[in-house]
Amino acid sequence: MRNKKEFNVPFMKYVGGKGQFVDAIARLMPPKFGKGTFSNYYEPFLGGGAVALNMLLLSVPRKVYLSDITPELINTWHCVQRNPIRLLRSLHDIKLPACIEDYQSVRKEYNVAKCRDINTGAKWIDSMTDKQKFTIAAQYIYLNKTGVNGIYRVSKRKNEFNISWNKQLKPCFPNHQHLSEVSMLIRNAEITCQSFTLALRGVQENDLVYADPPYDKTYDNYTANGFGVEGQVHLFNVLQNMSARGAHVFASNSDTDYVRSLYSGWEKVILQRKGTISSDGCDRGKVNELLMFKRAMELQNVA
Template sequence: MNKKSARPFVKWAGGKRRILREILELLPYHCKSYYEPFLGAGSVFIEMAKLKRFDTAIIGDKNHDLINAWKVIQSNVELLIDELHDVDHYKYDKSSYLDIRSQDTTKMSEIPLAARFIYLNKTCFNGLYRVNLRGQFNTPFGRYKNPTICDSDNLRMVSDILKCVKIIEGDFEFILKGISDGDCSYMDPPYLPLSNSANFDKYTPGGFTIEDHDRLAHVFSSIAEKSIRVIASNSSSGYSINLYRKFDIQMLKSSRNIGGGVDSRKSVREILISAGMTHEQAISSYC
């Protein structure tokens, strides 16, 4: 199986493929456990796995449907592929889309829930996951030529890299609980807004608040104090720069490609914050 070509199985707002190189440069060549508590589509995790840069990984996110899909890919990928091959049900047309979008998911079992999640992601507007106040998915239908709803080969390759990986649904603090010496983490929260209209944090009901950002900065500091290598990304808002002022901050210019209108596609500045020591630095500091 060619692990080199595994790639994210969904589009995700804030996906990190465009700044992957910069992030990978800041992460250690190898660590014991790699923690990614804001997983999304997992572009950094997938790259770290393909490059064999960790022994084991603990990955998670607060979004229930997303984590259910990761878990099903890990343990039931063939049943998921069979489910998605039901082309009479998972059809690319507006009326099928609206039917599937309006399903009551409360009593749905894991595999149909994962298939529904992937189907909606591949057929909705811009792959945008957006929920209303009741937590119901409400992104409009997307216009594509002939979207691939089931990329079986990729789902199998992603499943393959998930062997020996722990997947957790929950808040970042809970996911990071066990981090210790020799581990490392990349944290990619919903960004602080650069302006009032630029806010996108509808991945989970309730969003990600300023208090959550303060709490994350506190968790980041306490991990860094233990000399564990930790990297975070955020917008270049004054608030984020102030929150992480004690640490190394690298400014990046990049172009976002998800989230709606023309304005959201223009270049935005984001930052990468790094702290703690890589495993390699720690070893050389003992010599």
């Protein structure tokens, strides 16, 4: 039996990660009503993957589709899925930062690799050798664990990762047991780098969708283009369409008047985060978030 408390913890930090909410979210999702109450699982904003890993511990979907638009993030998930031991070796080859120059050296090497062509999206990964893929995945984890607050932010002009070193932090890298367990959980998942629109085009009746996009009026610099109001509206329309197909659809977002108005016909639950990071990297204390959902019709009246 897997130890849920140990292995549903993501192997990297992620702003807005759902680690503290996974149990609350799971209680509202179809597995609450018995095994086999949904078919396939879709998560188009994968990030640190807390909800996805928890779902895979609690249930056995027919097929799992995980995606994100950040190529370097998806490359890291692919490396964990394929060969976690090789990834750890690459990570251990990078020395811990003793000074800011050590950190900046790794960050510069990472940016040189990731910024070959700002316009090609995920294609730059396809052009890499296998060794390069594992090296840049190791650098991604290294920068995630040694940078400020686990933030992943890129500059709008150059698309370069620009988070500073957190010299006060003693980095806690994933170990062999943790990465190997995550690798086993996601071994049959289809993990892709693509927009949420493309990622959700295959959703059918009785599938389960969970969307955790960049939040309204908060941090959204995961890519040079951001997300914005246009992204929020487009996502809502896509999720409405998934619900109309008969899917169970769940979405997280900020508890703002705009989000409440946009999702006016959806059920809502307030979740309180114990400390959040604003777009300038400052701690904003406790903040409410919304979990909004529409279950497929056959579950609407189940207690």
